[in-house]
Amino acid sequence: MLPTLITAGLAVVATLLGAIVSGRFQERAAERQMRASHGEAIRRDRLEAVTALACAASDHRTAMWMRGDAILKGAGTDRIEALRGDSHMTRSAVTRPLVALRVLIEDQAVRAAADRMITLTYAIRDAYATTEDLTAAREAAKAAHDDFVNTAARYLRPASTHPAFEQESPR
Numbered sequence: 075m076l077p078t079l080i081t082a083g084l085a086v087v088a089t090l091l092g093a094i095v096s097g098r099f100q101e102r103a104a105e106r107q108m109r110a111s112h113g114e115a116i117r118r119d120r121l122e123a124v125t126a127l128a129c130a131a132s133d134h135r136t137a138m139w140m141r142g143d144a145i146l147k148g149a150g151t152d153r154i155e156a157l158r159g160d161s162h163m164t165r166s167a168v169t170r171p172l173v174a175l176r177v178l179i180e181d182q183a184v185r186a187a188a189d190r191m192i193t194l195t196y197a198i199r200d201a202y203a204t205t206e207d208l209t210a211a212r213e214a215a216k217a218a219h220d221d222f223v224n225t226a227a228r229y230l231r232p233a234s235t236h237p238a239f240e241q242e243s244p245r
Contacts, residue, residue: 120178124226126171127188131195134164135215138198142208187225191218
């Protein structure tokens, strides 16, 4: 009878230990899933900030080009004022995604590329002297835009494909 009680007691203890271990594994799996979901949400927000800033800068670059081109071609005052209003709207549209990028991305390379893109886009306003100056300013802004997009793409590349993560971790 004693061996039966000991066997039953061990079975109960083993069952309890198994339930505790199993519960802990499930808890850790749920925590990992939550961290992964949170990481993906932040990555999505960062991608949205980069995309919105690139689009807003592109729209502003176009508006500034059109405004400068109209000035150089001697367009009427009404046309130039309308284009000026458009360029003010597109410049204003740059602010929100730029702020979002600054809040969500601390990487200095991405921030520097964004700042350069914005600075060169805004500099188109100072290039209304000749068509050549205007074209050169637009091309510089386009190159800075492409550099920003490429820098941000490298930053946003999933960790599993990032070269720094391809090495085996020391354990």
